[in-house]
Amino acid sequence: MRKARILLPAVVCLLCMTACSGEKIETGELAEGDTQESQAPDLTLFFSGENTVWISAIEDLCSAFSKEYPQYTLEVEYSSGDDYTEELKAKEALDEFPDIFEIEDPYMFEEADMLGAVDGEIGELVEQPIMDDGKICALPFYGTSYGIIYNQVIFKEYGLSVPNTYGEFLELCGQLKNLGITPLAVGGSESSADQGWINYFFLKDVETGRSTWIQDRISGKVSFQDPEVTEALTEFRDLMTGEYVLEDSINMGDTQIISYMIDQKVAMYYGTPAMLAKIWEAYPRAMDSDKTPLGEELENDTVQIRPGWFYMPDDSGTRIVMEQTGSIWAASKACMGIPTKKKAADTFLKFCYRTENYRKVLQAMNGMPVTNDGVLYAAPAVQQNVIIDYRYADRISRYLGNMETPASFRGDMQETVHSLASNTIEVGTAARQLDEKWNEAEKEQAE
């Protein structure tokens, strides 16, 4: 009796247990499951990593964005090589085409139907959105331009003044040369010769006479071997290979050029405002005033360089202000086709152009604002003048290598121009090469 009393529950328990451990498959959860599954980001961003200042400016911008809009995850990547467009194509080849990206050649991508339409509302933020058949396909982010950066200390010491014509400029160079100071350096990362000077002469000698030259070249009406172009090339070659230019400076880097300038061995450099920032960075005293707080001249002024800026005048005295875009944003078609992504992309673009954020980028890049709302930012007086002058100047965007010129011509052109500036080829050869390359690039684009 008593045994039975113990046995019965035991049997019941055993039955229960065997019933539980049947054929069925149990699933189990472990508390500390590493559940941080990498979610696909809301937006992928790709930009050119050629310039460290630019990288940090964009990274700052993105982290500010993530802070303000934590609901959007942003994956930021920048190019590692020196050919940004090539990497952007490779991204597509890897099926990793970004949502928002910097673009060098919007029309090429637009033709391949890779770009999404940007809302008019956002397009209105900038002065000149990049349009194609009425579709806003890209947005310039900041502008830049070429001008002469000169050492005010030298100019003051020797009583030199800013030239008003190209003739006066050459005179100025002669004076400096006589003083034992090399007037000009070219080269550096600014492509002072390849993009700056060549276009100065192009604009001065060709474009002023025929503002439709580039279109005409596309339609085959004109050629690089036309007299006005060869004259421009000759003038370019003469200046670059003449006695006013620091020898071999075309192959020098920024730091080398800057150290020549600080040492007062070179007086001028044709570059973008970004160069100003580099000088200030390398030589912080460059920002010191030459006056006492009471407005009197300093007695013992030991500052080596105070950069000044002027736009190069043409023969008649008109300042030539190239309107170059420093960077362009575009959004992929795929991104703009998905409502959630489009919303994130729109938010990001608006965020970029919002004054307080935009100002920081401009400040970092010493860029010219391209927004409809003029943006000023804290910068040394010279820079402020650059911005203001730029804003009110007649800007010309019809330079060689702009968006209209065939995509691959830009790179190829530099090669020939570089050779010409190094005096390794003749003007005629250069003109012929340029024509060939243009044709080739056009053909390539047509493919």
Place this chain on the structure above:
Amino acid sequence: MKKFDWKKTRLYKLKEWIDTQRRERYISLFTKSVAAMIVIGVLSLMLMGMAIYNAYQGSLQTLMLSNMYRTTLTIGRNIHSLLDEMEENTTYLYSAQSEDYGYIYELLADSSVGSDKKTAEINDMLRNILYRNQYIDHVFLIFPDGEICSAMRSPERMVNTYVIGQWYEETYTEHSRKMQLLPVHQADYYMGTRERDFTISRNIMNTSTIESASGEILGTLYIDISQDFLDNIIHETRLEDGSQIYIVDQKRREFAYNPYEGQEEDDLLSFLEHMDGRYQYIKAEGDYYIYSEVPGTDWLVIEKISSHHLEDSYQAIRNMTLLIILGSAVVLIVVYYFYSKRSSQPIRNLAGAMESIEQGNLDTRVAVRSNDEISYLARGLNQMTENLQAHIKRVYIAEIRQREAEIEALKTQIQPHYLYNTLDVIRMMAVTHDDGETAEMIDGLSGQLKYLMGRAKDMVSLRDEIENVRNYFKIIRIRYENRFSLEVNVGDDIMDLQVPQLILQPVVENAVKHGLKGKKGEGVVAIQASVEQDALEITVMDNGTGMTPERLEYVQQVLESHETETHVKSRRASIGIKNVYDRIRMIFGDQYHIQISSFEGIGTIVKYRLPVIRPEEETEQEDGHV
């Protein structure tokens, strides 16, 4: 039909037997307390132990599974980081530039370059990939037209174009631009190789334009990675005994890595559908499968362990737990045994004492050491035994006194009828001889004898008692030539009150013997009786010599004492009055007694105080007091 009688069944008999057993079986308090304590203590210990063990086992199992899960994560992460590297390696071809011909698409498009040169240039690029990681065995690029460029570590082997073509067809994914991950396989498209590799493949697009970058495949790049890579990362992680690592391609539903050749593991594949990302392990057919995904791939790292292996790992702990429980239980039992024994000792002492008292050994006393309920009981028992003993003693002595008195009387009862008859003959003889005095004496004696012998009763009427004294006095008066006289002054209404027999005669005899005998001249013994305050008071007075105060004190002492007077000289007298005194107190209690007062040369007064017992109450009184 036979009537079922429950009471006749065997079961009922068995029940009865158990019931009687239960009723009869003596179970000591000690046994019960030990049993109770063991049940309470050991049972709770067991339950607690089991609960702790179960909880511990549960958490231990979770811990072990978590460890194994982490192992799979680690393996997954290692594979993932390799794949990250491979991602970079496969994109290398997009950035690789040959010095003379630029990007690969430029090289391939350049019609001025011979195909051998192109192959050489591309092989160079592939070789760059090959040497990026020591585990890469081969890198090859297959063009859509079947052309193959290949780089491998030495010793170089021939490519089996047929096999590799088949491989290409099997694995080619037309529209994918993503990296593909192919399971471990024998890389037999290299002749004579025994290497087992898993492969990363990717379609290399033509990036000459942005359109072709998404639409035109230049070729497919394959990177063979040695299985050693997986072997090594698995060997680096510390696996639980008896566990096995597999890698399964979830989409292809096949093993991507299975180092346990020859083992049929099809079961595992059939469980795949249950392995979903919300959980980390499944238990199926007695085996645990812990799994995690290799991030960004279809690969699943699975660690298999049979449940008995898992349990083996914590068996030692279980054994230890059980041992501790068992040890504790034994200690508990021993401690309880001795504790109970100690704590029940006084009770057993009490029980023993009780038994001894029960057997009549009233001298038994329980030693009291502690100060608790038991000691209270023990003291109570001791007190009770003492009281009982005292009471028994008193009742016993009263009985003895009664018997002694009766014996005293009976001593004179020898051959009563013969005596009566003889006395009657003597009396008739005396009458015949006109000896009136003798006849009267004999008559008195005969009356006394009759009183003693005929009435064997304890209680008699006062009248009879006084009559007896008169008979006695007849003899005394004649003996002492009428010097002594008896005066009885008792109302007729109280003559019928009941008194114990023979309470007056011994006192009167004392009065005559010790009081009057030594007195010169006439002596009187007076008996008075009255009812005062619900008590019958009888006074026996004599005007004899009286007692000295010392003598009086001595007599009173003798009366008060429980001992029987043994003094030889005064034996009789003492027996007489002491007997009366004891009997009254025994029969009626302490409030009834004899009081003696005596004054030397004046006389002695003996005062009885007795309850008023009327004849009809007599029976009742007898029942109550005797």
